[in-house]
Amino acid sequence: EAQVTQNPRYLITVTGKKLTVTCSQNMNHEYMSWYRQDPGLGLRQIYYSMNVEVTDKGDVPEGYKVSRKEKRNFPLILESPSPNQTSLYFCASSSGQGRVEETQYFGPGTRLLVL
Amino acid sequence: GEDVEQSLFLSVREGDSSVINCTYTDSSSTYLYWYKQEPGAGLQLLTYIFSNMDMKQDQRLTVLLNKKDKHLSLRIADTQTGDSAIYFCAESRGTGRRALTFGSGTRLQVQP
Numbered sequence: 750e751a752q753v754t755q756n757p758r759y760l761i762t763v764t765g766k767k768l769t770v771t772c773s774q775n776m777n778h779e780y781m782s783w784y785r786q787d788p789g790l791g792l793r794q795i796y797y798s799m800n801v802e803v804t805d806k807g808d809v810p811e812g813y814k815v816s817r818k819e820k821r822n823f824p825l826i827l828e829s830p831s832p833n834q835t836s837l838y839f840c841a842s843s844s845g846q847g848r849v850e851e852t853q854y855f856g857p858g859t860r861l862l863v864l
Numbered sequence: 865g866e867d868v869e870q871s872l873f874l875s876v877r878e879g880d881s882s883v884i885n886c887t888y889t890d891s892s893s894t895y896l897y898w899y900k901q902e903p904g905a906g907l908q909l910l911t912y913i914f915s916n917m918d919m920k921q922d923q924r925l926t927v928l929l930n931k932k933d934k935h936l937s938l939r940i941a942d943t944q945t946g947d948s949a950i951y952f953c954a955e956s957r958g959t960g961r962r963a964l965t966f967g968s969g970t971r972l973q974v975q976p
Contacts, residue, residue: 791966855906
């Protein structure tokens with residue numbers, strides 16, 4: 750089954766304790782992206798990757814890092830989490846061919862609480 | 865999404881039509897999308913429309929685009945309880961970044 754998986758689904762942590770949220774897709778997609786969803790703000794892009802070893806900032810990259818060592822994985826790293834990073838995080842992927850019918854597949858989300 | 869605006873809530877009765885509205889500000893938007901988010905789930909692409917189209921119909925879904933007013937709507941005919949979800953409109957400017965700019969979402973509640 751084609752899917753995007755994220756782990757963990759729920760995480761409670763404390764300020765300053767480094768954490769990684771993993772994202773994996775099994776569709777051989779080139780493009781992957783991270784979004785955060787906050788009430789009243791919709792989804793905002795954090796980082797994206799056009800291909801292996803190619804990453805770039807989205808709209809709200811501060812406080813986050815990403816890496817793309819393999820095509821299937823795109824982890825989101827919070828080196829020193831702060832309470833304002835409490836949010837619902839979504840990973841997404843698409844084939845990267847740029848066709849209009851190309852859809853972005855979203856993972857189930859990771860709900861993060863930073864105390 | 866300050867560039868894309870939606871009303872927060874809509875309640876309809878089962879069997880009625882639902883109309884969810886969205887306005888956007890960037891005239892360079894090339895594609896406009898409707899996504900559905902059910903509780904505890906990710907986003908599911910429902911439909912999309914290219915900016916040079918006025919209307920697109922797909923089974924119970926009808927998308928209307930008024931490019932002059934930058935207004936997008938999603939009509940769901942014969943709304944069912946399974947349609948209860950949050951609906952997001954999103955725009956894409958077709959750049960290499962391929963980011964989607966989302967509205968804040970409209971929660972649709974379908975009363976039986």
